[in-house]
Amino acid sequence: MNNEDIKKNLLLAATVGFLDDSQPGATSELLPQLVSNQPHDTMWEHIRYELQTCQSFSFALAFITEDALTPLKVVLADLAVKGVSGRVLTSNYLAFNQPKVFEELLKIPNITVKIATQAGFHAKGYLFEHTDYHSMIIGSSNLTRAALLRNVEWNLHFSAFKDGAVTKQIVNQLEVEWQRAVKLTDQWIEEYRHTYNSTQQRRTTLNSVNQTSNNELAVVPNKMQREALIELAKLRAANEQRGLVISATGTGKTFLAAFDVQQVKPNKMLFVVHREQILQKSMVSFKRVLGGKDSDYGILSGNRNERQAKYLFATLQTLSKDGVLNSFAPDQFDYLLIDEAHRSGSETYRRILDYFTPAFCLGMTATPERTDDFSIYQLFDYNIAYEIRLQDALEEQMLTPFHYVGLQDYEYNGKLIDDKSPLRLLVAKERVDYVLKQLEYYGYSGKRVHGLIFCSNVLEAREIALLLTRKRHPAISLDGSDSISRRNQVVAQLEKGQIEYIVTVDIFNEGIDIPCLNQVVMLRNTQSSIVFIQQLGRGLRKYPGKEFLTIIDFIGNYKNNYLIPTALTGDITRSKDNARLELALQPIMGLSTINFTEVARQRIYDAIQVAKLDAFATLRADYQELKQKLGRIPLLMDFQRYGGVDAEVFAENNQLDSYASFLSKMKEPINLSEYEEKVLSFVTKELLNGMRKHELLLLKLLLEKKCVTGKDFARTLHQNNCYINAAVMQSVDDILSLSFFDIKSGRENKAEKYGSNPIVEHFEGKYKLNSMVSDSLQGESDFRNLFVDVITTGLYKTDNFRADQAFTYYQKYSRKDVCRLLNWSKDVSAPMYGYRVGKDTCPIFITYEKDNPEKNRSARYENEFFNTGLIKWYTRSPRHIDSKEVQQLLERDHNGNFKVQIQLFLKKSDAEGKKFYYLGKAQAVLDSVREQLINQDNKRPKAVVSMNLKLDEPIKYSHFINITKK
Structure with a gap:
């Protein structure tokens, strides 16, 4: 934005934030807002976003804890590459800040740190300098992990011009405190250490007098x-x-x-x-x-x-x-x-x-x-x-919180470490120096490091241990050839502080308990999600003096990098969309954080793009593991409850018609007729996702009795909190009769792949399964078992969706899903593209970024989120303000309400697949409607209509950041 745009948006932001929130607002980073650590809207997320977009920054904070510095260091490392630096003004007030915190601050090259000399310095402010304005967060949050992630805090996040009165007051006050503060040095830290130790000793003595022994405390189940x-x-x-x-x-x-x-x-x-x-x-x-x-x-x-x-x-x-x-x-x-x-x-x-x-x-x-x-x-x-x-x-705080840091491995002569790197590169002096520099920078919790390093192979582990020892970081390597007594001896040395690191390959994945571990280092490829979690889990046991675990993952050019975000979050969907989202959001789990440097994040993103997460070989391995776990042929419900993959992966695999197809490929004896296979394909492909309970509940009733009255069905829907109206009841008929799918696609009728005959017949107020389905369900059979399994699993998955309305916020839907859930009589998703104006509803599908703007036909359609509740949108071309569909969108009834309800769906890019996140209902802002010309592929400009859409509910801040961040 240029200076005039910024000025305009700041005025709008002030109007919305302090005068009238019904007015269309400014960009979200300028909009005043309260930050109080809500889910997906934490103080840390606001600070991280501001740091990533500012030109410089200044923090004025009374208290800082070591556990808040690790994720901050990741962001500051990226800023250092860009030449962005900042200042931190903190204090020795109440001797709260540990001496080690000051030592850690000195490690960060692109900040200058000073100590406030004024008694009782208790400020809590974050200032971010942009080209023509400042953003500020001022309130109750110090730079501590709990204050940034979980505590109920009140912080005002706002922006103002540099010449604004409030801005000048804050900047001037900061400058006054900065000038009279003393610079942080090693000497100052040593002097402070004596004060801190004596203060802590007095507190310990007082606590020992008043505190009841832990052994006397009652233990209750969590x-x-x-x-x-x-x-x-x-x-x-x-x-x-x-x-x-x-x-x-x-x-x-x-x-x-x-x-x-x-x-x-x-x-x-x-x-x-x-x-x-x-x-x-x-x-x-x-x-x-x-x-x-x-x-x-x-x-x-x-x-x-x-x-x-x-x-x-x-x-x-x-x-x-x-x-x-x-x-x-x-x-x-x-x-x-x-x-x-x-x-x-x-x-x-x-x-x-x-x-x-x-x-x-x-x-x-x-x-x-x-x-x-x-x-x-x-x-x-x-x-x-x-x-x-x-x-x-982790959410229940049963384990030590961790800070995961994913950063790029060493690049040697322009080539990044990969799966095939020779030993000479893995143990090169330059790589070891690089690794040590990162270990020192990101640090550990406690007085001394107790580290565990996982390497690619035995020779690498042995050489790395020797090189670390030579550089005054005593280390010992262990591998499968070492006896149990030898391993125990080395572990004891680590616990006593006689060595800093144990360097190994895979022998410590399980079966070892070293509670003192405060740093886990991964110098190897991520082989599997299970091994990854086992290895980082070595350091998660609680231990006196250990407030967090630092996990440092050196990410090379490995094909399995795609496993990292899904392993950390426990995601089993095998969805590239989810993997990309987790990578972008860098989620927070309880008091644990996940952090990637920009280069490392791009490496993982590239791996996700080319990976086939639902490859048949992977599904086979998941199946075999679950079969051993259960002692029988697993069903879809078993995968949903106990397996390593979501049951829906089988439904979305284009190579499988149903789970029966998969079982046949696994050489299991499955006996189905051709028609039974088509029926299973229908319930699997269309109903297993659990987006709507209605059809699943009716089929469940029909499994229990041959005939179900309309009253029985309605009663069941009420008992399950499902919304009921004539449109949705007719839609259920359209789906189960297959008429919804009765459209031509090329030479084929889409309904024919499901057998053409209605699955459920509805006449004279009664529902019945067709005779072929009914006969196939009699007695024990493969068809009955698999049919019941899909219904059971689908109902289980409905817990992910609201039953009292058609759509659920932040769930993903395809255009076909939307046609069904809007109760439309036919699947008209194929020609829908960006939107379709219906009689009373218009779903709008926005792809926020164009993957190839030079070639994309919509390259000049620049959708833009102004803030978390306002987005600019364009019609297709050619359209004018007096075009029929535009007038339909703008038409209002005698009460002033829009006759057509807009439902907004959005994905960041086409790389996310066919599904869109549901962001809620929206309304056109009438005074924003404009007709304009759009250039497309260097052809003659065509007319379109643009308008701002205001969401009924603003989207989560973390999702806004993910969508809008370049």
């Missing part, structure tokens, strides 16, 4: 443990004797087990572990939950034999000995607990499990997957009682 306990109780109520809990490392498996023992109240319990050092810790945890006498608890190991205890904690090695095992009666224990259950396929564990006959046996593991053919799931009767996923555990 939200996820409560859910798991309910599921375990359901298992036992169904007379199941074994169950498995899958819980990420550090999420409280031992306490969960104790809580379950508490609700079962067994006469005797046996807890089996594979390492003696776990026994004592586990027993203490059980005591805190169960209470009772010390004599109720006992240990059975090589050194102790307290077998008479009510709660017995035994090592695998001792218990599995014939003389020991046979000394117990098989039914002596009512409750058997197996820790690290993924090991229970071994002969010693099997001996114990085969010998005892408890009323219930619980297995607990963080990593149920095995590389051999043995199925842990089978051993526990395929009863997965509960699964605590990493992302959920």
